[in-house]
Amino acid sequence: MRRYDTFEAVNHDLKLLKIQSQIDTEELKLCLNETKESLSPGNLVTGLLGGFATSAVIFKLLNPLIGFGISRLIKKFTK
Incomplete structure (x- = not known):
């Protein structure tokens, strides 16, 4: 003190x-x-849509890889 x-x-x-x-x-x-x-509602909607847009982009990028992996698994188990 x-x-x-x-x-x-x-x-x-x-x-x-x-x-x-x-x-x-x-x-x-x-x-x-x-x-x-x-x-605010506007910012919440923007953030939510931004999250969906990001998820959609990631899904579009990963979709071919997932499809390739699934097709290989199917070929492996059908032989």
Whole structure:
């Protein structure tokens, strides 16, 4: 704990703490607004569609490989 020798030092630290508290409050407001924005229906739909689009691209890329693997298994077991 800090010891203060003058009221000026106490007032200085109180001003700094008040400013830091205001900064923290504004940062909290900003984070809250960013969270609200990211959870908006438009952003949720965009994220969901983006996920489906990514899944579709991956499926299109892997589909020939899966088909090749299945056809080899069928040939192996039918001989």
